[in-house]
Amino acid sequence: MTNTPAQNSAQLTEHEAGVPEQEVHLERVQVRKWRPAVALTSLTIVAFVLTVGFGNDESTVFRFARPNDFFLLPDLTLGVRVVGIVATGIMAVISAFAIMRTIQRQKVWGWLYIVFGALFIIDFLTWAAAGKSFSFTDLMIASVGLAVPLIFGAMGGVISERSGIVNIAIEAQLLSGAFSGALVASITGSLTAGLIGAMAAGMLVSFVLAAFAVRYLVEQVIVGVVLNVLVVGLTGFFYSTVMSENPELNSSGRLPRLPIPGLSQIPIIGPTFFSQTIIVYLMYAAVIIITIAMFNSTWGLRTRALGEHPLAADTVGIRVRRWRFWNVSLAGAIAGLGGAYFTLDQTGQFTKEMTGGLGYIALAAVIFGKWHPLKATFAALLFGFARALEQTLSAAGSQVPSELLLMLPYIITILAVTGFIGLSKAPAASGKPYAKQ
Amino acid sequence: MSNQVAQQAAVPEPPTEDAPRRDVGRELLHRLFNGTPMLSVLAVLASLVVGAILIGFTNPRVAEAAGYFFARPGDTFAALWQAVSGAYISLFQGAIFNPNRMDSVQQVLAPLSTTLYYAAPLIIAGLGVAIAFKVGLFNIGGRGQMLVGAGVAGWVGFTVPLPPVLHVAVALIAGALAGALWGGIVGLLKARTGAHEVILTIMLNYVAYLGIQYALRNPDLLRNQENNNPVSPPMMDTAILHSLPGFRVHAGILIAIAVVILYWWFIERSNLGYQFRAVGLNPDAARQAGMNVGLVTTLAMAFGGAFMGLAGGVQVAGQVTSGFTANIDAGIGFEAITVALLGRSSPWGTLVAGLLFGAMRAGGFNMQAAQQIPIDLVLVLQAFIVLFIAAPALVKTIFFYPKGARS
Structure with missing residues (x-):
């Protein structure tokens, strides 16, 4: 268990001192928490009505194989009605078990949620693509692809907000990273320089955010929103003037794919995770390092202190404003690298407003992930999956309205912040400027 | 020695008589420049x-x-x-004024008319952000509230046949109510669960955008049946804010001024407006004084949403009457934030800021056409x-x- 941001610093230190498990157990009042059981049951009912009630006798073909795999997985043909009945049946059993555990005042095992979720997705996919065939592996690849900038953005958001600065400007950092990555790589002819340029641009946005939030004590949300407008305007202006007059300034080319020998040939997993560009491998490293550093290093402890109780941090000699400034800059550099993914990995050139509001979804991932780097990463992957699902299904010609699928991340976030799916609470001092007395 | 001391003591004497006069000038300068x-x-x-x-x-x-x-x-x-x-x-x-085009009254006034044309929805939407600021809330959900308002006002405008003036009024009011609902949800959730309004409004922006897109693809809802594109049917003639012959400006600017006056009266003169300001200045003190902070929060977001919905209605009834797309908000929902900030949430300040930004839009398009400078410069x-x-x-x-x- 890691600290949730809701805890104040007093509890934080208590936790780190390691309170004996026994003591806590004795003091615990056992409450029946009905929300998980209710959620599981209602999802089961939704799945039953959709896939059995509105189901048909057609079947869906799932394709898995890719040419480079060690061995080729055969295609899987699933009947909509059969899958519907079997899957919702098992889901009903899990829901009943969850209700039973709740009555006994016990927690539902975590892995049951994963089984339930997998069943729900298989059932939904079979129903939504009824009578069609689609590649499951491509769906996974697209999910990760769409999640990469979200994860970078979310890491930037987590670091910034953990140190007490609300980062609405993730969108600006992504967009400036995309622009600067393409521009610098085109001018220098070096994609590595493009990556550095993207990080520098994200950092530059952060400098402005930090300067206004930390030095001039301006409302952070306002600075963030204005920075988003500013970067849309600036990149659009340069795109329509300098870049359109000199197309050679906007032809960076794309980073090469670097398949990891061996790992990249594992069916499904290989092409999804281990046949990517350097940006994606940097992302894995970033998530792992930030997660470990946030909870096991001096930097992490100080950063969390800044976000929860800056006065306490100041009292023990941490220079609040300076730390906040550099943490926000670091966050900007990471988000800027995520921006480079748009130009240097995906398209090879910059287009106007190409991030299309993904920075705001990254912000949603931060909140849904409860300001925890690893959880935020999973939230970003979930959002990426929802978008990939929409693309795959509309390409396969599904009858499900794509807009409703695209809405999912936003509705999930609303449910998360209002406490219907576990309450998300921000770091206590996030968004509050710190003026030394 | 004693002489020196006496001199030193005497030196400060004369300026004390002169000081007040000099300070007035300084004070005036200070006031002017600060x-x-x-x-x-x-x-x-x-x-x-x-x-x-x-x-x-x-x-x-x-x-x-x-x-x-x-x-x-x-x-x-x-x-x-x-x-x-x-x-x-x-x-x-x-x-504002183009000395090269002065052949007729229309030509002379055309730039100003274009400015007012763009300013009308900006002023109304700016007040939608300003009223939330007064309560200490940040309404960045203008886009969603405008889209919902535009969708409902548009639907009334092209399906419900009504007599001329009444039709516009009903359409605009319906749009305002839809916006109020969309904003009110945020206020209610904030008051009940403490969720941050910024996150809620950003998320609802996307939900509204995707919802309008869905409705515009669906011929039973908002799509024009004679067309396969995601565009609504044109507004009925009775539901249009008509412009003066030869000008672009329409009655929307009068509505904007009326809303500014209403906002001034509400904030400065009404009982509820006083509560709004009190909650904005110090919610704890307001609660101690017996005010219902949750209710004020909900109402502030609902009123803000109503202004935004009205701005969306003006968009479909005045600016784009030939059928709208999911981009009918034209970025006004976000620009409204800058309008309210520039106007410091005061009624007259927001009016002036809206006029300035309207002028920048009108001029920006002219600059793009005449000098090939992209309109993005205006955003910057x-x-x-x-x-x-x-x-x-x-x-x-x-x-x-x-x-x-x-x-």
Whole structure:
């Protein structure tokens, strides 16, 4: 268990001192928490009505194989009605078990949620693509692809907000990273320089955010929103003037794919995770390092202190404003690298407003992930999956309205912040400027 | 020695009589240069300078002349002056007055009419952000609230047949109510669960956008049946805010002024408006005084949403009457934030800020057509204006205020 941001610093230190498990157990009042059981049951009912009630006798073909795999997985043909009945049946059993555990005042095992979720997705996919065939592996690849900038953005958001600065400007950092990555790589002819340029641009946005939030004590949300407008305007202006007059300034080319020998040939997993560009491998490293550093290093402890109780941090000699400034800059550099993914990995050139509001979804991932780097990463992957699902299904010609699928991340976030799916609470001092007395 | 001491003691004597008079002058200067209007003007000036740098930097003729800068530096400055002055003159000519086109009354007033045309929805939407600011809430859900308002007002406008004036009124009110609902949800959730309104409004923006897109693809909801594109049918003639013959400006600007007056009365004169301000200044004190903070929060977001919905209604009834798409909000929902910030949430300030930004839109299109300078420059100018306004200390540093006057 890691600290949730809701805890104040007093509890934080208590936790780190390691309170004996026994003591806590004795003091615990056992409450029946009905929300998980209710959620599981209602999802089961939704799945039953959709896939059995509105189901048909057609079947869906799932394709898995890719040419480079060690061995080729055969295609899987699933009947909509059969899958519907079997899957919702098992889901009903899990829901009943969850209700039973709740009555006994016990927690539902975590892995049951994963089984339930997998069943729900298989059932939904079979129903939504009824009578069609689609590649499951491509769906996974697209999910990760769409999640990469979200994860970078979310890491930037987590670091910034953990140190007490609300980062609405993730969108600006992504967009400036995309622009600067393409521009610098085109001018220098070096994609590595493009990556550095993207990080520098994200950092530059952060400098402005930090300067206004930390030095001039301006409302952070306002600075963030204005920075988003500013970067849309600036990149659009340069795109329509300098870049359109000199197309050679906007032809960076794309980073090469670097398949990891061996790992990249594992069916499904290989092409999804281990046949990517350097940006994606940097992302894995970033998530792992930030997660470990946030909870096991001096930097992490100080950063969390800044976000929860800056006065306490100041009292023990941490220079609040300076730390906040550099943490926000670091966050900007990471988000800027995520921006480079748009130009240097995906398209090879910059287009106007190409991030299309993904920075705001990254912000949603931060909140849904409860300001925890690893959880935020999973939230970003979930959002990426929802978008990939929409693309795959509309390409396969599904009858499900794509807009409703695209809405999912936003509705999930609303449910998360209002406490219907576990309450998300921000770091206590996030968004509050710190003026030394 | 004693003489010196006496002299020293005597020296401060005469100025004490003179001091009050000199202080009046100083006080006047201080008030003038530290007052909000002066700082706003300086902020606009500073962002125009930033814009000039951008124009000069990207102008091909400036770059060409800079190539032989050391041989003939005058050429660079001449090209720079031409580029920048050309841009700002065309901005002015598009927004206020164009001496080259004075053949008829319509031509003389055309720029001003275009400014008012763009200003109307900006002013109304700006008040939608301002009223939330008054309660200490940040309404960045203007896009969603406008889209919902536009969708409902548009639906009333092209399906429900009603007599002329009544039809427009019903459509606009329906739009305002839809916006109020969309904003009110946020206020209610904030009051009940403590969820942050910024996150909720951002998320609802996307939900509304995707919802409108879905409705525009569906012929049973908003799509024009005679067309396969995601566009609504045109508004009925009775549901249109007609413009004066030969002008672009329509009754929307009158509605905007009426809403400004309503907002002024509500905030400054009504009982509920007093509660709004009290909650905005100190929610804890307001709660102690017996005010229902949750209710005020919900109402503030609902009223803000109503203004936004009305702005969306003006968009479909006045600006784009031939059928709208999911981009009917035209970025006004976000620009409204900058309008409210510039106007410091006051009724008259928001009116002036809305007129200024309307002028920048009108002039920006003219500048794009006449000087090939992308309209994105206007976004940059607006962003800088708000940044400078938000940090008066920065403006004072830029304009070399003496150190003592900067705090």
